Amino acid sequence: MERRTRVRFAPSPTGPLHMGGVRTALYNYLYAKQKGGDFIIRIEDTDSHRFVPGAEQYIIESLRWCGIIPDEGVDENGKVVEVASEKHPHAPYRQSQRKSIYRQYAEQLVNAGFAYYAFDTAEELTAAREAKESVGETFIYNHSTRLNLRNSLSLPETEWKALLEQRTDWTVRFKMPENTVVKMDDMIRGHVEVNTNTLDDKVLWKRADELPTYHLANIVDDHLMEISEVIRGEEWLPSLPLHYLLYQAFGWQDTMPRFAHLSLLLKPVGNGKLSKRDGDKMGFPVFPLQWTNAEGETSHGYREDGYFPDAFVNLLAMLGWNPGTEQEIFSMEELIAAFSMDKVQKAGAKFNPDKAKWYNKEYLRTKSDDLLSDAFMPILEAKGVKAERDYVKKVVSLIKERATFVADFWDIASYLFVAPSEYNEKDVNKFWKEENYSLAFKVADFILAFDGEFTKEGIEGPLEEYIRGNEWPMGKVMNCLRLALVGASSGLGIADIVTLIGKEEFGRRIDAIKARLC
């Protein structure tokens, strides 16, 4: 029986989405789209204490920027769907708004003997933990300790029922079976086994805020939303046995999703997972979009730093997955076609900022001159430069393969808009000698007097013939002109520059350098 592929990305709105989170969403999306299935977004906001305003919107906007568009859970306006409809049959997609449905499932588990009520206070549990730790042991809330704690298993029925009525701080805990080996399969890691003796009786539901914990909400919602594969971060692997057991306890093992646990993204140097700090320190973003936190601290975003979304998606996809071929550049469509779970790497991937830049550079040169001009125009305006769009387009077409970001354009090509204000000292020392610039001025006169077609193609040949014909040193002469035009011995070909800026401006720059350096 073929089951429709339905996967979900289930972020917790506790802050901006990390690039590792975007990768998890991307792999979910690629998997779903390849199978012709659904990609669903669900907001897991069952921890009211860690809620961060704006985080939810940030997450959705980030995915949208990447071209990761959910089929279900978020509407066309980028809002999380709250009311069920044909397209979004499982609404609401925010767990805080699904509050009412979890309690019955928690109770179902208690009635069936898979869970129980616990009345221990936070202080009591902390004390129990510390007592164990002080003798070098680990406290585990499970079969070995639960009968000494305060719960519906250890207390007389009349007593715990009274407590259930009086107190508002009890929880429902899963009754972890004793000495049972849970056998699990992971699409990436293969077979995994864990003995339940090392696991504890996890809290499933909290009376205090009438909310489930992650484990309960997650299993219930995945079941209700008919999720076929759960693709999530490696940090969830340790709780996979609990999730298996929960599916069994509910009697849902036949429709239990398959699981894939993705390795984490690691910091570029040293040990540990990639964090906000690394980005700040090494000057690369760890977030898709810029984010300002409550304290007013702003973190860089790939979007604001000038990365193209398709480049970002591409580099993210290649971090922990490979196509098995030597192809490195993939569009979203190609990724969807090529993606496969068994090519996903088991080990964590160290993020390499250099490679990230390389990707952007590769994408930049494939972008149209129109698109790049659109991006460059505002920068020019900010520099106080007024330029015709057609002119900018011409410039962009000539310089785009020299840049990694659009923001590099100004540094690379400012001389095509404004005259150099200074002359690079090293280059001056190297080239600005009388025997060179005296010849360069003659070449300048030749250019000024040139009456053929004043285009790169028109003047390039005659210019070269003129210099070679006179047997003048091409490099030295050209670099003196370049010094005058660019201010340094770098940049486009002289023919490109003069035809771009025009004879008049060319003459002015020659006069300027004469005045300054002769």
Add this chain to the structure above:
RNA sequence: GGUGGGUUCGUAUAACGGUUAGUACUCGAGAUUUUCAUUCUCGCAAUAGGAGUUCGAUUCUCCUACCCACUACCA
């Protein structure tokens, strides 16, 4: 500490028992170019360590080391 996961050039990865261990990024050298950039060519550089299985191990098993995650009424 306990449990689980992981380990191929600096980095991302290929080679799913037999290759001179391949590719890309970075870095270095050279060529091309009127300079710079581009482009091209070449180069540097790895199977964590130790046992075992095998005619043969990067690949399978075990041990050690190291790294990561989890160990909350957080997700």
